Amino acid sequence: MKRTLVAWVEDRPGTLNRVASLFRRRAFNIESLTVGHTEQAGTSRMTIVVDGVRTDSRKVEQNLRKLIHVLRVEDVTERPAVLHDLAMIKVTTSNGTRSEVMQIAETFGGRIVDVGLETLVVEATGPDERIDRLVEVLRPFGIAEMVRTGRVAMACDEDSRSGRRRSGDG
């Protein structure tokens, strides 16, 4: 089972390097790692997805906490959380298939962000497995290129009334 860790780190040179070195040295098996800005200047936020079968996520958590410039680490796996990935998929199209690809994208809640003569670019966000399914459905048309961000996680409020336990898992 995949486990999702969120780490808040100081925005200093070398922080990513220390985290990547730790994973390499300890041979931790990381599915994805995403780093981006937060609501606070000077603080970045990493979302780390660990293959829970091959790597003990508690060890990853403990080791991350020991690193300099790591402010906080939280395992959000058991919490209700929104776990989403952004994908941009460039699909080969012709006049005969374009509208079908557009309809598929819409069905998956995606958007068309570029249209060319021979391709179009579908953007979609959602849980990993929904994006995986979208990719499988588009594959027969021909996928020229794809880019994915890796998972980002936002824990829901404990009072959350959205009625679901969690959105997205793997």
Add this chain to the structure above:
Amino acid sequence: MKRTLVAWVEDRPGTLNRVASLFRRRAFNIESLTVGHTEQAGTSRMTIVVDGVRTDSRKVEQNLRKLIHVLRVEDVTERPAVLHDLAMIKVTTSNGTRSEVMQIAETFGGRIVDVGLETLVVEATGPDERIDRLVEVLRPFGIAEMVRTGRVAMACDEDSRSGRRRSGDG
């Protein structure tokens, strides 16, 4: 000016570590780095945003090319490209402000992905500066938490008829 590089790398242990070490050793100033799956199993794709004033992006490009397991590097800055970022923003709300926050999110093309008693989570994709503006508009309501993926880039086809030179820049 920000410059955007795309690097295709083999999905091997230590690749991220080597890239992060290179940036640290050469003191390259990196705005964001995103790694994710591609259309091909075994290949990952990195999007690297370089502060073009403080760091010569051609040097970054040349040095990346020399690394083992780096398959290809492309500077997409001058090309028509879709440059998007995913943000999830948890906004503090009450019964009086919830619908206003929802309308703002919608205006920016965002979606509400969780609603709690005291917060809601807005998801938005788009060029950095559009997300920045959304964050500024939501800030007076109170931002409890935010996560961003960093920029991912997809070059448009040369034949692209979407009518715009590029979507998003910085």
